[in-house]
Amino acid sequence: MSGKPIRSTLSKWIFLPFLIILVAMMLFGIYGKKLVVAPEQTQGKYSATGQISNLDTANKTFTLTIPEDAEISEGEPLVWEVDFEKAKEFHVIVEEGVEAPTKVTDRHEIDGLEFEHDKVILEDGTSMMEDGMTMTVAGSKKAKKGTMSASVLHLGGIFNEPEYHQRHEPREIYKTAVILCIACVGLGESNFFWFYLILGSIVLVLLLWLMMRIIQKRGASA
Amino acid sequence: MTEEVAKKAPKKKRKLPPGEFRIQVRIWVQWAFFALATGPLFIIAPVLKQIPAPWYICWSDPLASGACSLGTIQHFTGHGVFTWFTIGFLGTIGILIGRATCGWVCPMGFMQEMLFKAKKYGSYVFGGIIFVTTWFLAWFTPFLAVYGAGRVATENTYGLGMMLKTGNMSAFIMWTVIYLVLSLILSLPFFLFHKKFTLPNSLATYLRWFFFLVPFIGFVILTRYNFNTGTWGIGEVWWCKICPIGTITAGFPQMWLQLIPETAFPLFGLSSTAFIGVSSYQGIFGEAQLMYFFKWVMTSGLMWVMINSKRFFCKGVCPLGTIFNVFNWFSANQISVDQENCRGASCNWCLNHCPMDIAIYDPTAQWHCIRCLDCLGCPFGVVKHEVSPIMSWLVKQPPEKKIPPLKTPNPPNNPTFMQWAGFVDYIPPQARK
Numbered sequence: 001m002s003g004k005p006i007r008s009t010l011s012k013w014i015f016l017p018f019l020i021i022l023v024a025m026m027l028f029g030i031y032g033k034k035l036v037v038a039p040e041q042t043q044g045k046y047s048a049t050g051q052i053s054n055l056d057t058a059n060k061t062f063t064l065t066i067p068e069d070a071e072i073s074e075g076e077p078l079v080w081e082v083d084f085e086k087a088k089e090f091h092v093i094v095e096e097g098v099e100a101p102t103k104v105t106d107r108h109e110i111d112g113l114e115f116e117h118d119k120v121i122l123e124d125g126t127s128m129m130e131d132g133m134t135m136t137v138a139g140s141k142k143a144k145k146g147t148m149s150a151s152v153l154h155l156g157g158i159f160n161e162p163e164y165h166q167r168h169e170p171r172e173i174y175k176t177a178v179i180l181c182i183a184c185v186g187l188g189e190s191n192f193f194w195f196y197l198i199l200g201s202i203v204l205v206l207l208l209w210l211m212m213r214i215i216q217k218r219g220a221s222a
Numbered sequence: 223m224t225e226e227v228a229k230k231a232p233k234k235k236r237k238l239p240p241g242e243f244r245i246q247v248r249i250w251v252q253w254a255f256f257a258l259a260t261g262p263l264f265i266i267a268p269v270l271k272q273i274p275a276p277w278y279i280c281w282s283d284p285l286a287s288g289a290c291s292l293g294t295i296q297h298f299t300g301h302g303v304f305t306w307f308t309i310g311f312l313g314t315i316g317i318l319i320g321r322a323t324c325g326w327v328c329p330m331g332f333m334q335e336m337l338f339k340a341k342k343y344g345s346y347v348f349g350g351i352i353f354v355t356t357w358f359l360a361w362f363t364p365f366l367a368v369y370g371a372g373r374v375a376t377e378n379t380y381g382l383g384m385m386l387k388t389g390n391m392s393a394f395i396m397w398t399v400i401y402l403v404l405s406l407i408l409s410l411p412f413f414l415f416h417k418k419f420t421l422p423n424s425l426a427t428y429l430r431w432f433f434f435l436v437p438f439i440g441f442v443i444l445t446r447y448n449f450n451t452g453t454w455g456i457g458e459v460w461w462c463k464i465c466p467i468g469t470i471t472a473g474f475p476q477m478w479l480q481l482i483p484e485t486a487f488p489l490f491g492l493s494s495t496a497f498i499g500v501s502s503y504q505g506i507f508g509e510a511q512l513m514y515f516f517k518w519v520m521t522s523g524l525m526w527v528m529i530n531s532k533r534f535f536c537k538g539v540c541p542l543g544t545i546f547n548v549f550n551w552f553s554a555n556q557i558s559v560d561q562e563n564c565r566g567a568s569c570n571w572c573l574n575h576c577p578m579d580i581a582i583y584d585p586t587a588q589w590h591c592i593r594c595l596d597c598l599g600c601p602f603g604v605v606k607h608e609v610s611p612i613m614s615w616l617v618k619q620p621p622e623k624k625i626p627p628l629k630t631p632n633p634p635n636n637p638t639f640m641q642w643a644g645f646v647d648y649i650p651p652q653a654r655k
Contacts, residue, residue, distance in 0.1 A: 015553055203464070206429070
């Protein structure tokens with residue numbers, strides 16, 4: 001064997017411009033973009049469940065009264081003035097059998113009862129609220145004054161949002177993803193059943209074809 | 223007399239040839255990374271899962287310590303966002319060391335190598351696991367029962383256990399038979415058929431690009447479009463939904479974890495999300511329905527293929543490998559072959575030792591090379607590890623072997639474009655008869 005190089009000098013250095021570009025991409029990914037893109041309702045903001053009163057749909061405010069037996073931190077007020085002008089999402093919990101205001105997006109069982117969970121765009125949301133209704137509000141708070149600026153609202157008040165998230169969504173928010181998706185586990189019914197069926201069939205046919213090719217020894221290897 | 227002398231002589235410790243020694247080292251490195259990727263480091267998963275891992279483990283794996291980079295890419299593609307960081311991160315690794323992470327680090331690659339080496343035992347073990355798991359699903363999930371006639375018979379309850387409890391014996395017997403047939407269909411191939419085979423390079427290329435372009439990219443973008451409103455929304459993470467590695471590392475463990483009471487381990491009781499990434503108890507039995515059945519069947523088939531063919535998934539399916547193997551051509555970590563003096567098919571030491579079942583003297587096989595460096599043990603010394611000068615301090619070159627060159631050097635390689643691209647099999651001159 002002679003000691004002559006097999007690869008040219010150019011081929012030994014060709015990686016360098018690529019490396020520079022890729023490192024720049026990484027840096028842009030870190031500094032040029034906001035990595036934390038978790039939805040607001042899951043960002044660990046304050047949430048409270050109580051009864052609505054003094055609903056003012058014109059100014060988008062109401063008073064939320066938390067039951068006295070509820071577990072709250074020491075010093076927290078039981079009455080909140082809620083300003084929901086900034087609210088971005090509006091969820092409705094509807095018991096099974098009750099007509100949902102919009103298309104049902106989720107269904108689940110709690111303590112033996114089945115509930116439907118509906119996500120509604122806020123523009124129609126105010127029409128569903130009325131005094132005396134139970135509601136969970138998630139948003140930022142000012143504890144001393146007892147005011148809260150809501151970003152997410154829940155009619156029905158069965159869940160607070162983080163709890164909802166823990167039960168029905170994939171639970172954890174990391175910087176690289178908005179949601180850790182339970183789709184990884186392949187659970188749940190899908191809205192794309194026929195897509196899955198077709199893709200599954202294609203994969204099975206491919207595997208069968210592969211097996212036939214191997215059995216017939218028609219394949220060539222390097 | 224000579225036997226007695228031989229007995230008295232101190233036994234010399236067998237020294238492995240350099241090629242074999244490197245293979246042993248690689249196996250230990252793979253064990254180490256297996257333990258790191260899906261092992262005790264899950265305790266700090268909330269920190270580690272903030273960066274994508276350059277290996278393939280579902281981040282719903284209860285013991286996963288890193289984020290799945292493919293899941294991340296899928297997710298952002300579904301949102302119509304380009305993942306600058308993840309692509310840059312994977313590309314940087316790829317451009318520096320090519321597919322070496324597949325060969326040295328990836329736990330799934332390691333698992334496949336071990337499965338192939340386990341021969342019949344691997345088949346029997348996995349056949350047993352599949353049989354038992356199918357019955358486990360039968361008792362606890364309605365994943366078949368909610369469809370067809372079973373919907374009426376079971377009233378959407380939870381599997382055979384609930385049928386027995388409610389005294390619905392006719393449904394119980396019917397589904398017992400169905401699940402018995404199903405479990406036999408899924409597991410019998412593992413027990414009966416042991417057919418080792420090679421996945422042809424060209425077929426592997428077609429499969430690889432199909433899985434990369436159709437479910438990994440195409441369907442994710444396609445499902446973003448709402449045909450009713452004509453708007454773009456959030457796409458489905460298609461690959462994740464069919465991912466067999468997700469089924470193996472997350473789906474099965476998550477199902478089996480349902481048997482562990484929440485209070486069994488103090489750790490699981492502590493808002494388990496923060497510690498193990500996914501709750502130990504999500505009540506997901508009822509969620510395992512038809513899609514899970516599809517995944518289960520596909521994964522069983524793929525596992526059979528993995529056992530009978532060297533790194534089948536790495537060679538013909540893995541999208542992470544597809545991303546990395548593009549960089550194989552430009553990376554600073556190269557394997558070079560002295561084509562003129564290679565003995566080719568008359569030797570085939572490299573082909574026999576290659577975990578990807580490729581002959582490194584075939585220049586078009588670069589698409590599949592995982593830079594495991596096993597082929598550097600070439601008895602004729604024609605295979606060389608070449609790195610960029612700035613990385614040369616990392617690599618200790620073995621002493622050059624003094625093997626006489628061939629009297630008639632091989633003619634140069636001259637693949638066509640389609641052969642170079644891997645879509646048509648290429649036979650190098652030294653392998654031609």
